[in-house]
Amino acid sequence: MSEKDFIRIDIDKIEPVEISDWEMKNIEKRILRVSKKRANNKIKWLSAIAMTAIIVTSSTIWLPALADRLPIIQQLIQVNNSPQLQVFSDYGTIINQLDESNGSTIELAEAFFDGSIVSISYEMKLDKPINGNPLFWLEQLEVNGNTVNVQSQQIIKKDDYTLIGMFTARVSDEVIDKTISVQWSPEVLKSMDYTTLIEGDWAYQLELSPTKAHSKKLNIPFGNEQYQLVFNQLTKGKYATALYFEGNLDWNTEFLMIEIKDNVGNVYEDIGTSSFKSDSGRVNGYIELFVSDTAIQTLILTPTIRIVDEKTLAKKEDIQLPIIQIPLE
Structure with a gap:
């Protein structure tokens, strides 16, 4: 569906559908998903049905x-x-x-x-x-x-x-x-x-003017034989910590989901991911969370690849990946 097609939609004619908690969280987290390196900076909408389901x-x-x-x-x-x-x-x-x-x-x-x-x-x-x-x-x-x-x-x-x-x-x-x-x-x-x-x-x-923050390069691979991904950078400020990744995901149908806890026992909820196509055809993206305590030195991530229907975003399959650890300092 193109942006012009979306604008022409008669909202009243769209039948409401039930969506899962995961779908709702991802819609609320990122109404828009942006193809970052396109020169004209056009917006790709998730879908018309998903858009009407936002609370x-x-x-x-x-x-x-x-x-x-x-x-x-x-x-x-x-x-x-x-x-x-x-x-x-x-x-x-x-x-x-x-x-x-x-x-x-x-x-x-x-x-x-x-x-x-x-x-x-x-x-x-x-x-x-x-x-x-x-x-x-x-x-x-x-x-x-x-x-x-x-x-x-x-x-x-x-x-x-x-x-x-x-x-x-x-x-x-x-x-x-x-x-x-x-x-x-x-x-x-x-x-x-x-x-x-x-x-x-x-x-x-x-x-x-900025508050104090830092960024460092990473090279922490994760995945399995089918999915090869890597965390390549960490940016940590007072407001947010971002983990950047890339991998061989299908941008339209495969999403990286992350469960996160840390070395002091905190569990991070409602963590979403943003992704965009890279020039090489792979998917780049980042995970953003708030880390409040300086005693937190390690994030423990449980990644899952969710495969969805391209049109409805309905779940088709979840593929669990091995647990990994990310040092913050």
Whole structure:
């Protein structure tokens, strides 16, 4: 299915289908899967049916009056108390940069750059209520003049006239140890059914300095006779740790799934993988997780190859691979 075919779909004519927990987690984790090295940077959608199955949690929330005076990230923590958001709160930089368009004002509130990942929070004041739950922006995000892809967005209705949210983007596979220039130009806010909720012409530019992070090359093979893969790089910052891999997977039908624990007994849940085609025809990708404790020195990974139907993403077979260990230092 091409991007044009997707846009022409009549959503009302698509029959809803039940999907497994694994499929839901992967859809929620990565709505879009991007072919990284294509010059025109086109987006490959998972599938029309999968897209309609996404559960959106951006309903209106109630916050006490005191929350109105809290930083945006602290308000988001009240809704989703994740350790990564707390890192954002601890190390983020106050921005307070406003722009108005078509009667609606967006204020960039806080931003955080950990050497490879950028996160930015914001508040949006509306001149009139919107119908439907906001899901994602159509936008332009540039770092040092290069277009990058937003990986995740969290948008919440605080009340009928206020949205709060944040977005995250991986800007480099290698650690950047210099100040970066970020430009964000949101234009259209869409709902789950791709309906336009808000249009405008906002633009922001800011400079962000990185927190301490490091990157190192790896050469840790894993797999079996059928699947030969290798972890070739590790990037570790305060916000996220990423393990990069490559291997002979079919990008359309074979997915790498990972169960992870560490040397002190922590179990990491809801870990997803992102993958893209390489020029050689192999699949490259990365696994991203949050490692909070400096006492954690080793990750213990149990990989599985899930084979799915190319059109529906329904599971056909799971192939267990041998357990491997990844040193973090």
